[in-house]
Amino acid sequence: MNDNDDPKKIITPEVDLRNRSLFKDDLMFFPKLIYSGLNYKYELSRGKVSTWYWFENTVFRVPNKLALVYPKELPNKTFKDGDGMFKIEKFTYRELYNAILRMSFLLVNEYNVKPGDVVALDFTNKPLFIILWWACWNLSITPAFINYNIKGESLAHCIKIVEADHVFVDDPEVTQTFNSCLDILSKDFPNLKINYLNDDNIMNQISGVNRGDDDDDDEAITTPKFRLPDNLRLPKANNYDPAVFIYTSGTTGLPKSAIITWKKTFIATNIFSYFFRISENSNIYTSMPVYHATAALLAVVPVFCLGGTLSLGHKFSARTYWTQLKLCGANTMQYVGEACRYLVKAPYHHDENYHKVKVAYGNGLRRDIWYEFKKRFNIEAVGEFYASTESPVGTTNFEIGLDNNRVGACGAHSSIINSFYDKAMAVAKIDPDDPNEIYRDPKTGFAKRADSNENGELIMKILNPKKRVESFQGYYNNESETNAKLIVDVFEKGDMWFRTNDLMKYDSNKFIYFVDRMGDTFRWKSENVSTTEVENVIAKVKDIKQSVIVGVKVPNHEGRAGFAIIEPNNLLNSSEEIDESTKASVLKHLSKVVYDELPNYARPMFLRFGKIQTTGNHKIQKKSYRNPILPRGKNEDQNIYWLNPESSNYELLNSEIFNKISDGSIRL
Numbered sequence: 001m002n003d004n005d006d007p008k009k010i011i012t013p014e015v016d017l018r019n020r021s022l023f024k025d026d027l028m029f030f031p032k033l034i035y036s037g038l039n040y041k042y043e044l045s046r047g048k049v050s051t052w053y054w055f056e057n058t059v060f061r062v063p064n065k066l067a068l069v070y071p072k073e074l075p076n077k078t079f080k081d082g083d084g085m086f087k088i089e090k091f092t093y094r095e096l097y098n099a100i101l102r103m104s105f106l107l108v109n110e111y112n113v114k115p116g117d118v119v120a121l122d123f124t125n126k127p128l129f130i131i132l133w134w135a136c137w138n139l140s141i142t143p144a145f146i147n148y149n150i151k152g153e154s155l156a157h158c159i160k161i162v163e164a165d166h167v168f169v170d171d172p173e174v175t176q177t178f179n180s181c182l183d184i185l186s187k188d189f190p191n192l193k194i195n196y197l198n199d200d201n202i203m204n205q206i207s208g209v210n211r212g213d214d215d216d217d218d219e220a221i222t223t224p225k226f227r228l229p230d231n232l233r234l235p236k237a238n239n240y241d242p243a244v245f246i247y248t249s250g251t252t253g254l255p256k257s258a259i260i261t262w263k264k265t266f267i268a269t270n271i272f273s274y275f276f277r278i279s280e281n282s283n284i285y286t287s288m289p290v291y292h293a294t295a296a297l298l299a300v301v302p303v304f305c306l307g308g309t310l311s312l313g314h315k316f317s318a319r320t321y322w323t324q325l326k327l328c329g330a331n332t333m334q335y336v337g338e339a340c341r342y343l344v345k346a347p348y349h350h351d352e353n354y355h356k357v358k359v360a361y362g363n364g365l366r367r368d369i370w371y372e373f374k375k376r377f378n379i380e381a382v383g384e385f386y387a388s389t390e391s392p393v394g395t396t397n398f399e400i401g402l403d404n405n406r407v408g409a410c411g412a413h414s415s416i417i418n419s420f421y422d423k424a425m426a427v428a429k430i431d432p433d434d435p436n437e438i439y440r441d442p443k444t445g446f447a448k449r450a451d452s453n454e455n456g457e458l459i460m461k462i463l464n465p466k467k468r469v470e471s472f473q474g475y476y477n478n479e480s481e482t483n484a485k486l487i488v489d490v491f492e493k494g495d496m497w498f499r500t501n502d503l504m505k506y507d508s509n510k511f512i513y514f515v516d517r518m519g520d521t522f523r524w525k526s527e528n529v530s531t532t533e534v535e536n537v538i539a540k541v542k543d544i545k546q547s548v549i550v551g552v553k554v555p556n557h558e559g560r561a562g563f564a565i566i567e568p569n570n571l572l573n574s575s576e577e578i579d580e581s582t583k584a585s586v587l588k589h590l591s592k593v594v595y596d597e598l599p600n601y602a603r604p605m606f607l608r609f610g611k612i613q614t615t616g617n618h619k620i621q622k623k624s625y626r627n628p629i630l631p632r633g634k635n636e637d638q639n640i641y642w643l644n645p646e647s648s649n650y651e652l653l654n655s656e657i658f659n660k661i662s663d664g665s666i667r668l
């Protein structure tokens with residue numbers, strides 16, 4: 001047994017960081033694409049495009065290689081305990097595969113799941129989540145990944161929209177949040193089977209191997225293994241069958257279930273991995289939630305299909321981040337920009353000098369901290385990408401050393417790849433009279449591409465409008481939201497494009513940059529927030545007549561925080577005058593409602609009172625409320641309140657508090 005086969009050791013192979021030119025890098029991609037594409041076509045002809053088969057090939061090829069590392073936080077330990085805060089659980093590919101097969105046996109024989117079912121998984125990051133997910137794929141079941149932060153009506157909607165047959169709940173971590181929707185589910189979905197799984201109990205039944213104890217013995221586990229015979233896989237997987245459902249924010253206020261196809265898992269493994277140097281030598285640490293596509297599709301899937309190692313963090317923690325990377329032996333880390341900012345702003349930690357990470361990849365790393373992040377933590381390469389869960393196309397920028405031409409870009413390629421992108425996507429000019437709409441030439445009715453360094457909406461072409469599903473699969477059981485993402489007759493009659501609702505721009509090198517979100521969503525704490533969803537929750541407060549939710553920029557913070565304009569029932573005039581008793585009542589009840597019914601990232605962090613202006617047909621002109629100014633408004637004459645996390649109440653914002661929020665002394 002060599003070092004790579006020893007499950008008791010964490011090996012960190014070198015990552016290939018040869019600084020190839022953009023042209024050479026893109027040119028070398030095509031043989032890879034052709035080979036992978038032919039292989040995929042062959043598997044498609046056999047009905048074996050399910051990622052389950054790719055994973056099995058890895059298991060049989062490198063059974064003793066380390067597949068999964070999990071730094072499990074020990075009870076009654078804190079960051080002051082250093083390495084002693086964690087117990088390192090390790091699974092080889094054989095051990096992980098056996099655990100998945102045993103979990104499959106339990107699902108079939110104890111929980112009565114069957115091929116063709118839809119199973120909702122409401123789980124935090126942990127090995128059991130990974131095992132459940134891949135057991136579903138073994139059994140020809142479609143999993144739906146629930147955001148464990150959401151609750152109440154939104155949570156119930158996620159389960160109903162995919163017509164789930166079963167729900168498995170992470171007990172006790174998610175139990176309280178999940179139970180907030182039980183009344184709705186019991187009324188509207190009485191046949192749903194809800195199962196609460198305790199991590200320790202289940203793991204003891206399916207895997208006693210290598211979870212930190214030297215005397216563990218996988219073969220001592222008595223639970224039988226079950227692999228679904230290939231001829232019972234129902235139906236035979238094709239390109240556009242759902243592999244998994246992953247949720248995104250909905251413009252109507254409720255989450256949408258994006259269809260992730262087997263073709264997308266192939267792209268994640270064979271195309272995305274090439275540009276970011278993900279290979280069998282990669283040990284990728286991610287603490288991004290697995291219920292999101294970033295971690296699920298761009299870390300877990302390529303790692304397991306290529307034979308690398310996944311190091312899975314339970315939750316992001318700036319205090320223990322580098323300790324976990326050190327203990328896991330990771331050579332690659334996955335990020336969102338906000339996490340990088342937290343790390344840069346965090347006090348020095350000695351373990352930041354003892355990790356082995358050479359590559360960091362993700363999305364949202366801003367230019368202002370890009371260099372500092374790389375220099376402080378000795379990161380040699382940054383892979384910044386742009387994609388949405390459901391989008392037909394993504395972009396990548398792999399920046400080695402410090403190439404100032406590419407810092408901040410989310411897409412940087414040579415003319416070879418750009419010739420493809422020119423046909424597959426465009427940055428369209430924005431209507432100057434309506435910042436949420438694409439400009440149309442009044443003479444031709446067609447849109448125009450934005451000029452270099454001009455902000456516009458990124459749109460992606462539906463290659464064959466008559467077979468839209470080949471480019472954009474849409475949202476499950478939600479035709480209206482699917483159609484809302486499409487726009488036709490854009491540059492020529494009969495063409496069709498996917499709207500990203502994101503402002504982007506090209507520079508003179510044809511590198512592309514993310515600018516901001518558009519419309520009725522904004523991004524905060526690495527999550528997309530639907531303004532309509534928040535407004536619907538606020539409407540439950542009896543003293544509030546109506547509200548408008550927008551995003552507000554906070555210095556030194558990624559994205560936008562929620563900002564509410566509140567009109568009480570008895571506002572005295574068109575300004576923000578309100579009697580003190582009504583104000584106190586509104587603030588008290590609003591604080592309770594947002595804590596009870598909204599996840600932390602969706603709660604409005606700031607608010608002000610005021611009369612909400614409407615048009616003659618009673619539509620709110622939301623654009624007039626966008627881009628509020630903290631801490632006192634544009635003319636420094638507004639009373640703005642902030643949601644104090646220590647008191648869980650809205651309190652008057654002053655300059656001193658705002659400065660502490662801005663410099664990170666107070667965490668929102």
